[in-house]
Amino acid sequence: MAEQKKVRLVIERQDGPEAQPYTQEFDVDYRPGLNIVAALMEIQKNPVTVDGKRVPPVVWECNCLEKVCGACMMVINGKPRQACCSLVDNLTQPIRIAPARTFPVIRDLLIDRSVMFESLKKIQGWVNVDGSWESTDAPRQNPYTAATAYEISHCMTCGCCLEACPNVGPQSDFIGPAPTVQAYLFNLHPLGAYDAPKRLNALMEKGGITSCGNSQNCVEVCPKNIKLTTYLAQLNRDVNKQALRNIFNE
Amino acid sequence: MIHSTFYLRRLHSLVGLVVLGGVIFEHVFTNSMALGGPEALNGALAMMELIPHPIFLAIEVCCIAVPLLFHAIYGIYIALQANNNPGRLGYIRNWQFALQRWTAWFLVVFLIWHIFYLRIFTKGIMGTPISYELLQSYFTGSPLVAAIYVLGMFAAIFHFCNGITTFCMTWGIAKGPRVQNVVSVLSMCLCAALCLVTLTFMGSYFVM
Numbered sequence: 080m081a082e083q084k085k086v087r088l089v090i091e092r093q094d095g096p097e098a099q100p101y102t103q104e105f106d107v108d109y110r111p112g113l114n115i116v117a118a119l120m121e122i123q124k125n126p127v128t129v130d131g132k133r134v135p136p137v138v139w140e141c142n143c144l145e146k147v148c149g150a151c152m153m154v155i156n157g158k159p160r161q162a163c164c165s166l167v168d169n170l171t172q173p174i175r176i177a178p179a180r181t182f183p184v185i186r187d188l189l190i191d192r193s194v195m196f197e198s199l200k201k202i203q204g205w206v207n208v209d210g211s212w213e214s215t216d217a218p219r220q221n222p223y224t225a226a227t228a229y230e231i232s233h234c235m236t237c238g239c240c241l242e243a244c245p246n247v248g249p250q251s252d253f254i255g256p257a258p259t260v261q262a263y264l265f266n267l268h269p270l271g272a273y274d275a276p277k278r279l280n281a282l283m284e285k286g287g288i289t290s291c292g293n294s295q296n297c298v299e300v301c302p303k304n305i306k307l308t309t310y311l312a313q314l315n316r317d318v319n320k321q322a323l324r325n326i327f328n329e
Numbered sequence: 330m331i332h333s334t335f336y337l338r339r340l341h342s343l344v345g346l347v348v349l350g351g352v353i354f355e356h357v358f359t360n361s362m363a364l365g366g367p368e369a370l371n372g373a374l375a376m377m378e379l380i381p382h383p384i385f386l387a388i389e390v391c392c393i394a395v396p397l398l399f400h401a402i403y404g405i406y407i408a409l410q411a412n413n414n415p416g417r418l419g420y421i422r423n424w425q426f427a428l429q430r431w432t433a434w435f436l437v438v439f440l441i442w443h444i445f446y447l448r449i450f451t452k453g454i455m456g457t458p459i460s461y462e463l464l465q466s467y468f469t470g471s472p473l474v475a476a477i478y479v480l481g482m483f484a485a486i487f488h489f490c491n492g493i494t495t496f497c498m499t500w501g502i503a504k505g506p507r508v509q510n511v512v513s514v515l516s517m518c519l520c521a522a523l524c525l526v527t528l529t530f531m532g533s534y535f536v537m
Contacts, residue, residue, distance in 0.1 A: 157417045157418070158417075158418065243414075243418055245411045245412050245413050245414050245423070245426060245427070246410055246411055246412075248412045250409065250410055250411075250412055251410035251411070251412075253410070280332070283332040283334070283335035284332065284334065284335075285334040286334075287334075287335070289334055289335050289338035289339070290410065291499075292407070292411060292426055292429075292495075293422070293426065293494075293495045293498045293499065294422055294423045294426035294427075295420065295422040295423070295426075296414075296418050296420060296422075296423050298506075299418065299420050299423075300418070306505075306506070308498070308506065308509070309504055309505050309506065311498075312498050312501050312503065312504040312505075312509075313501065313504055314501075315498070315499055315500060315501035316500075316501025316504070317501070318335070318501075319339075319500060319501060322332070322335065322336075322339075325332070
């Protein structure tokens with residue numbers, strides 16, 4: 080029988096929020112179609128390092144396993160991505176896995192992404208509804224912008240764009256590309272558009288869209304291929320117009 | 330809501346492109362007169378001397394000193410908010426983003442030296458007028474000085490040209506990836522052209 084092929088994983092671990100990070104290496108049996116979540120599950124079953132030491136299993140987060148929920152975002156070979164759709168076959172080995180340190184690390188690869196929820200609250204990432212309609216009476220989506228809205232609505236707040244953005248992190252108060260661009264989604268909505276000035280004014284605040292430095296890493300790493308930089312430029316345009324309205328309407 | 334951050338950021342962008350961009354063009358234009366020999370450069374400098382002294386000083390303060398100080402100080406604040414990562418995410422725009430900040434740090438140091446030595450010490454305190462002869466002896470006397478000046482000009486030109494690209498993004502002028510690419514390529518062509526002119530007139534001091 081042929082010798083079992085192994086996959087080497089170098090994992091950056093951390094025992095708690097304030098603990099010092101350290102790395103551990105694990106070997107996992109290779110099989111076709113193996114992805115990082117499946118590899119981490121193998122480690123969970125048998126958490127033994129390459130030195131033969133039994134260690135506490137690696138902690139990480141995952142849920143849907145089909146690139147829809149965003150929970151398993153981590154830095155794999157230097158790039159933020161979803162672990163569930165990162166196939167071992169497409170990665171150079173040894174595979175280096177680290178938590179997305181733009182966010183507070185809770186343990187190992189598990190991070191606290193609640194800052195994005197707070198940012199969505201800041202930009203009013205919802206539509207105010209004061210009732211419901213029969214389907215025929217409801218305000219209609221603009222058919223020309225519906226495709227754009229659908230595209231932006233794919234955002235799963237995984238945080239890849241925030242991890243890649245050099246202007247997001249403890250040194251800055253930038254809310255990041257994902258929450259910023261959500262403002263455009265809700266501004267496109269026929270009812271959400273009523274609150275567009277509120278959202279644009281929120282984006283003009285400290286840490287809003289002005290903190291974008293145009294490194295354009297966000298659009299490169301977005302797992303849902305959302306044209307973030309295009310919508311950021313559109314929002315820049317909208318924010319400038321809003322500023323003129325603020326100045327000249329009062 | 331006053332939105333001071335928003336207006337400061339937009340002012341920073343506008344001052345950099347329009348006012349300081351103008352200063353760079355003026356510098357490249359006037360200094361390229363050195364290619365025509367001592368008479369050409371000294372003639373161009375004499376033309377500027379025709380502006381009455383108080384007005385010239387007012388222009389220097391309002392169009393160079395104040396905008397430059399604002400752009401530099403607020404720019405340092407902006408640069409400190411970036412955690413440059415082109416080593417990990419080596420996309421072209423990410424490199425340009427990092428270079429925009431690295432050239433900025435270099436320019437802060439270079440411009441303090443350049444302005445204090447040539448404008449404040451040599452011209453202001455010693456009263457020596459800037460001339461072709463002065464610059465030639467300054468640069469050829471120490472090739473290191475000439476090299477630092479070339480680097481300083483390159484840094485300023487790149488910072489300005491990359492600034493054109495980011496200006497178009499920040500003001501929502503260039504929205505989609507195609508037009509942003511076109512703007513980026515054109516501004517890098519301008520960068521290459523201005524750098525070439527700079528290299529030529531700096532080189533001319535050594536051969537003439």
